[in-house]
Structures are given as structure tokens and as C-alpha cells.
Amino acid sequence: MSETSLPLTLYTAEQVRELDRIAIEEKAIPGLILMQRAAQATFEILKASWHDATHVLICCGSGNNGGDGYLLACIANKSGYKVTVLAASDEKTLTGDARSACEKWQQESGETIDQEQLLVTLDKVDLVVDALLGTGLTREVSGPWAVLIETINQSGKPVLSVDIPSGLNADTGQVMGVAVRASKTISYIGLKRGMYTACGRDFCGDIYFNNLDVPGEIYGQVKPSCEVIDPACVQQQFQKRLASTHKGQCGHVLLIGGDTGMAGAIQMSAEAAARSGAGLVSIATRSEHATEITIQRPELMCHGVESASDLEKLIKQANVVAIGPGLGQSKWAQDLLQRVMESDLPLVVDADALNLLASHSTKRTNWVLTPHPGEAARLLNCGTAEMQHDRFASVKSIAQQYNAVVVLKGSGSLVFDHNTQNCFLCRDGNPGMATGGMGDILTGVIAALIAQGLTLIDAACCGTQCHAHAADRAAESGERGMMATDLLPFIRQILNEN
Numbered sequence: 001m002s003e004t005s006l007p008l009t010l011y012t013a014e015q016v017r018e019l020d021r022i023a024i025e026e027k028a029i030p031g032l033i034l035m036q037r038a039a040q041a042t043f044e045i046l047k048a049s050w051h052d053a054t055h056v057l058i059c060c061g062s063g064n065n066g067g068d069g070y071l072l073a074c075i076a077n078k079s080g081y082k083v084t085v086l087a088a089s090d091e092k093t094l095t096g097d098a099r100s101a102c103e104k105w106q107q108e109s110g111e112t113i114d115q116e117q118l119l120v121t122l123d124k125v126d127l128v129v130d131a132l133l134g135t136g137l138t139r140e141v142s143g144p145w146a147v148l149i150e151t152i153n154q155s156g157k158p159v160l161s162v163d164i165p166s167g168l169n170a171d172t173g174q175v176m177g178v179a180v181r182a183s184k185t186i187s188y189i190g191l192k193r194g195m196y197t198a199c200g201r202d203f204c205g206d207i208y209f210n211n212l213d214v215p216g217e218i219y220g221q222v223k224p225s226c227e228v229i230d231p232a233c234v235q236q237q238f239q240k241r242l243a244s245t246h247k248g249q250c251g252h253v254l255l256i257g258g259d260t261g262m263a264g265a266i267q268m269s270a271e272a273a274a275r276s277g278a279g280l281v282s283i284a285t286r287s288e289h290a291t292e293i294t295i296q297r298p299e300l301m302c303h304g305v306e307s308a309s310d311l312e313k314l315i316k317q318a319n320v321v322a323i324g325p326g327l328g329q330s331k332w333a334q335d336l337l338q339r340v341m342e343s344d345l346p347l348v349v350d351a352d353a354l355n356l357l358a359s360h361s362t363k364r365t366n367w368v369l370t371p372h373p374g375e376a377a378r379l380l381n382c383g384t385a386e387m388q389h390d391r392f393a394s395v396k397s398i399a400q401q402y403n404a405v406v407v408l409k410g411s412g413s414l415v416f417d418h419n420t421q422n423c424f425l426c427r428d429g430n431p432g433m434a435t436g437g438m439g440d441i442l443t444g445v446i447a448a449l450i451a452q453g454l455t456l457i458d459a460a461c462c463g464t465q466c467h468a469h470a471a472d473r474a475a476e477s478g479e480r481g482m483m484a485t486d487l488l489p490f491i492r493q494i495l496n497e498n
Helices: 013-026 031-049 064-078 096-108 115-122 143-154 200-204 216-221 233-237 263-275 287-296 308-317 331-341 351-358 373-380 384-389 391-402 438-451 456-477 484-495
Strands: 009-011 055-060 082-087 111-113 127-131 159-162 184-188 206-210 226-228 252-256 280-285 301-304 320-323 347-349 367-369 405-408 414-417 422-425
Touching: 009 013, 013 031, 013 216, 031 064, 031 096, 031 127, 031 159, 031 184, 031 206, 055 064, 064 082, 064 096, 064 127, 064 159, 082 115, 111 115, 115 143, 233 456, 252 263, 252 308, 252 438, 263 280, 263 287, 263 438, 263 484, 280 287, 280 308, 287 301, 301 308, 308 331, 320 331, 320 438, 331 351, 347 351, 347 438, 351 373, 351 438, 367 391, 367 456, 373 384, 373 391, 384 391, 391 405, 391 414, 391 422, 405 456, 414 456, 438 456, 438 484, 456 484
Parallel strands: 055 082, 055 127, 082 111, 127 159, 159 184, 184 206, 226 422, 252 280, 252 320, 280 301, 320 347, 347 367, 367 405
Antiparallel strands: 009 226, 405 414, 414 422
């Protein structure tokens, strides 16, 4: 199963172990049979992906991950490959199904080496299979294991990881000291959520999945930890407009920001709202920016605002307010945010509005917060590294602290709904998005979707997905040098593909 047809459900390592237990104990599928199926599925990926490979090094650890590797060695050996197995652990210490798998390899009389012979062997092989540590890793990799993984990474050989790259935390996507940098990874029974956020995508390479033919009903017994945002959600939410549609039916977005010298951020956000289908888009910004923006983009209704009282009429006319792009943290910014917080309108809060919010923790029931990692850390009153250590825990904590729908941006953006406690992950997006203004565009998209009638969680999920997908289309011309406004024509296209 390729990346284009992967499941939309993600699990923790513990949840996958429970699925595995149900298959073995309640559905009476022997563990060794599941291991054999995993080995066969891995071999199919190996054979299809590396046509010219003739000599394969399979690195086997001490657990079931290693057992998969030993059985893969048997299959590859019988299929005519030259196979070398690196036994990273003393084979005498293996137990259960892993021991049975190792004994099958020993019966093949194949070549088995230890770590001292690794460098010489790496020069000869075409491909490395990583079946070392699996999903049960809970502490940092150190000692000989760390040396082994670093040696594999430095070899320059393509790597196929079994279930998950060794050293990558299956739950958080963090590298546990050191991790195998795989070319491809095949995961079994349930996709692990850490493969898609934090460092996960850097280390997994292309991801494949096989359910090992376990009965489908077992998945009803374990609720997924997270769901991938379905790319089809945008099309499902937006049907073709009726011929009689008028602008009043498409919502009115008010965007607030653009302190002195920061007009670009609020203009980009407003243009994104307009390109995302909002019927009317108003901007409240510093007076010196209002005329300039109006000249550049006359479709936007731009108002000079010098005090919170100037917002009264604008708020009454709007259906949703987005605040933060270019807002700054001056007294002017603080006053505008305070006035907006008094409104009953749904809010989208980003950028400096989040930084201001971090020092005045408050709750309301109808808002979306869209922090990047630095802003998220400030909301949680911790360091960025600490926040990134477990992005799933962090997005949930922010949502609970503020009673909000939260979009935690970054590689594998997460969306968490405080009301339902459901978590969603965006699988699209690329490193070209690491440039100024991308968050301003997302703010405008989400606000426009709320204005057109989507719930906060649907707007957050669809907006995040649309934004990332647009970036992937823009990246077809190259990731490096992508600008935030390059996404606008693709956002418009995606929202009209129905």
C-alpha cells in the first residue's frame, strides 16, 4: 500500500500492541504467522523498490522487530538474493516468536555477522534493512546501538525500515538520541502517529502500510489516537454554488492587524480570505496603511483604526474576526485585542495576538488559535524544545487551557478540538512553507471558511489541509524560494474542485 492509499487512522505504539494482542488472543492468529506476513510484505516493497539490488544486509534486533528481519532474510534468501544478517543482539537471548524466527534463519545456513564486521559488509551490499528496535523504544539510544545506527546512516546506502525507523519515537516523532534515516518505511497493523509529525517525516522516507490481513473488526475495539485530515474534506464541504448566490450569503470577514511597518501581513491574510470565498473582507489597520492597501487591492475594504472604539461599527458588520497578522504588541495592539475578546463573534487568533494572549490566559467557546511552535511554547509557558518534545500533548494542553480549537503548525500540523477531544493531523505540506507569511495566509483561509458557515473544527481542518495542499502544488516549481502569496491561486483552485 503506497502513500497515496494509506489509512487515515493513526495510533500510539501501545494501541498498536493492543490491536496485535486482539488479533493473536481473540482472533487466534499465531504471532509467528503475523511475523511471517510482515516479512513477506516487507519483501514485496524491497523487491518492487530496488530492482537492481542483489545483496541485502538485514540488521536484526532482539525483539519482534528483529524477528521480522530474520524471516525476511529467509524469504530473500530463497528468492535468490545474497543475504547477510547482522545480529545486533546475542541470538541466545531471543525469546518467543523472535527466537523461532531466528532459528528459521539459522536453518538456512545463511551468513550472519556481528557489529565488528559491519563496515566491511556495508561496502559490499546494495541495500540495508533496519529491523533493530521497533516501536517499543522508550529511552535514548546509546552505546553500541547508537554507533550501529550512525554507521548505517553514514554508509550512504538506501535503507528500508521495518515498522518504524529505529530510534524514532513512535508516539511523538522525536529522535531518541539517534535514529535510522530510512529511504522507505513499511508499517504494520496500524500507522504510528509519530511517523507524521516532528522529525517523523524526515526519518521515515516514503511510507507504506500493510494490515497483515487481520480482521477488520478489531479496529473497532481501539479508538485511534489521531486521524489524518481527509484531503477530500474540502470537496465534501464545498459544493457548487447556486446561481442565485450573492455576497451577503458568503460571509463578512474582519481582519485586524498591521501595526506600523507591518502592513504586508494583514494584507496577505485578507487576500487569502478573499481568495477562499468570503463574500466581503474588511481590514482594520493603522491609518497610514489603509490607503496603500486599498490602492494595491481595491476589493478589500481597508479602514484606518487608531483606537479600540474605531472597531465598533466594523465588528457589528462582520461574521467572524481574525486578529494577529502584523499586529505587534504595542498599546494599540493590546487595546484592539481586548475589544475583540469582548465580542461574541467567532475568532481566529494568530501571531502577535497569541503572544499577547500568553500573558493573559483566558477562555471562550468560539475561537481558533493557530500557533507556530514558538507561539505555542509561549502559550504553555515553556521552551520551544519542550513543547516540540510531544506535539500531541502540547496541542491538547493548549486547547484545554483556552477552551479552543487549536492548529499547531509545523511538519505534520495538528488540529485539536477541545469540545470533542479529537485530534487531526495534516499529512500534506513541505519545507518550502518555511518562509514568512505562510501563517498569515492560513489565518485568512480559516476565517473565510468560518464566514461561509463551516464549524470551527471543520474550518480549521479544511483550511489547514487546503493550505498545505496548495503549498504542495506550488512546490512543483521548487520548494526553495516559495513565497506565501504563491499559494493563493492554488487555494482558489482547490476550493473550486467539486
